[in-house]
Amino acid sequence: MGVEAVKPGRHSWPEEWQRVSLADAGRWMSGGTPSTSNEAYWDGEIPWISGASMKHLRITDSERRVTRLGAENGSRLVDKGAVLFIVRGMSLKSEFRIGVTQREVAFGQDCKALVPDDGIDPYYLAYAMRVLTPTILSMVEETSHGTGRLDTNRLNALEIGVPPLPEQRDIVAAHEAFERRIGALERELGKLRTVENAIVAGVMAESGGRIELGRWLSSIEAGKSPMAEDTPAGDGEWGVLKVSAVQPGWFKAIENKVVREAEFINARYRVCVGDLLMTRANTEELVGLACVVRERAERLMLSDKTLRLVPDTGVAEAEFIELALLSPSVRSQVRSRATGTSASMKNIGQSAVRQLMVPDVPKAIQRKVVAAVSASRKRSQGIQRQIAKLKQVQQGVVEDLLSGRSRVNRT
Known part of the structure; x- marks a missing residue:
């Protein structure tokens, strides 16, 4: 089986294909959440799908499960072969999560289900919708709580070609x-x-033992976060790091905001090859991530949420400190020492960083x-x-x- 090119005609799809709006591609269903105060509704055998559990195309399970009673009182059930996708949540700001159920599942109100009509393969439908991701993300609106919301009326109007x-x-x-x-x-x-x-x-x-990280460091430096546009710096421009620039063990230079005002540019905070960076503030799972900058970073500055750990080169290697900071034992310490009442934004201070116990x-x-x-x-x-x-x-x-x-x- 191979692929051969065809000359495009005047239509978007070949003439023998059907032009189908998503509204007419199948039966649409809305989900819901059973009362969490009713124990009879939860910890059953039926996966309850939410945005957090939609990580793969094939939807098989979820950390949260409901009983059949719970599914029938506040949620909705779909069988194998339904297409589920996210219509509300933070993830909609950057991605469109979609999948196909592999078994009977219930699903929450942040999702919609589309049960395809006869003649439409569920995987074909999911792929056809996923190709529309740029258009779909352009429809996302921001709610008063800062989460993304997809206008399903506009989504319904999108068309796909169905061979x-x-x-x-x-x-x-x-x-x-x-x-x-x-x-x-x-x-x-x-x-x-x-x-x-x-x-x-x-x-x-x-x-042989553990020592405080501070004994391996000459200093810790923090940057500043000036007002900046939420777009990456271009050639010849300066930028300030986002916390997402610090990934586990690697530096993502594109994650920065351009700084156009000369008064906010300070070469003291410039990121250089060999720097050991750490996030001071982030979500509970991501605070304290570390990486060594291994590639040249053009005109990028530390923000007030990123730290530069300067090793005492007589006793420690930056790359080894990076490995230690990413190890499960030290990550556990970071989470326990991080402060803040909200799980969406935790902080770890410089003194707490110095007190982290690392292998001697x-x-x-x-x-x-x-x-x-x-x-x-x-x-x-x-x-x-x-x-x-x-x-x-x-x-x-x-x-x-x-x-x-x-x-x-x-x-």
């Missing part, structure tokens, strides 16, 4: 062929990360650990590049198939 069912299934099969290859690479990547974690865990377990490992051993992990990460980066390339090709091929610009050759 005959055999061609739908061919398109789904082409998409899934990419998914299998990507999945195999992601599993290989997971194994490498397991090896990296085992290397660090072994050193942690074998170290000689610098010579630190270097060996860093070298071993770096070799593994180099292999991981190669796999990540393969995955990124495959996803790029996949997106182009599937978009062409869904638009009818290319057709699956079954010969």
Whole structure:
């Protein structure tokens, strides 16, 4: 089975395809939440799907479950083969989560269900809707609470092209062929990360004791957060870091806000290659993340929510401190020391950072650990590049198939 290009006609889709609005693609259903005060409604056998549990295309389970009584009193049930998607929540500000149920599930009011009509494959429908993500995200409105809300009336009006069912299934099969290859690479990547974690865990377990992180640091520096546009700095412009620039073990330079006023630019806060950065404020799960800047960062400054940890190079390696800060034992300390009443914004002060207990490992051993992990990460980066390339090709091929610009050759 291959893919062959066709010349586009005057229509968006081939003439033999049906033009179908999402409103007419199937039966729409709204969800709900059973009363949390009624114990008879919860901890049953039926997965209750919310935005938090929609992480994959194939929806199989959820951390929260309801009883059949609960599903019938405040929620809704759908069978296998329903398309679920998010219509309300913070995630709508950056992504459109959609999936296909693999079993009977209940779902909350932040989701909608679309049970496709006969003649429409549920996976084809999900892929066709996912391709519309840029358009769908442009419809998202912000509520008074700051969350995103999708106007389903506008969503209903969107149209998709629907080929005959055999061609739908061919398109789904082409998409899934990419998914299998990507999945195999992601599993290989997971194994490498397991090896990296085992290397660090072994050193942690074998170290003779623990010392305060402050004994490895010469200083801690904080930046400032001037008024800035929520758009990345361009060539020749200065930017201030967002907390999302600090990822677990890697630096995401694009996560910054442009600073145009010269009075707010201070080279003292400039981020340099080799800097060890840490988030001072973030959500409960993300506060205290750390990374070493390994690539040149052009004209980027620390914000007041990012810290630069300056190691005492006589006793510690920045890369080893990064590994220690990302280890489960230290992450647990960070969460326990972080302050703030809201789970959406926790803070950890400089004194608390200095008091974090890390393994007392000689610098010579630190270097060996860093070298071993770096070799593994180099292999991981190669796999990540393969995955990124495959996803790029996949997106182009599937978009062409869904638009009818290319057709699956079954010969």
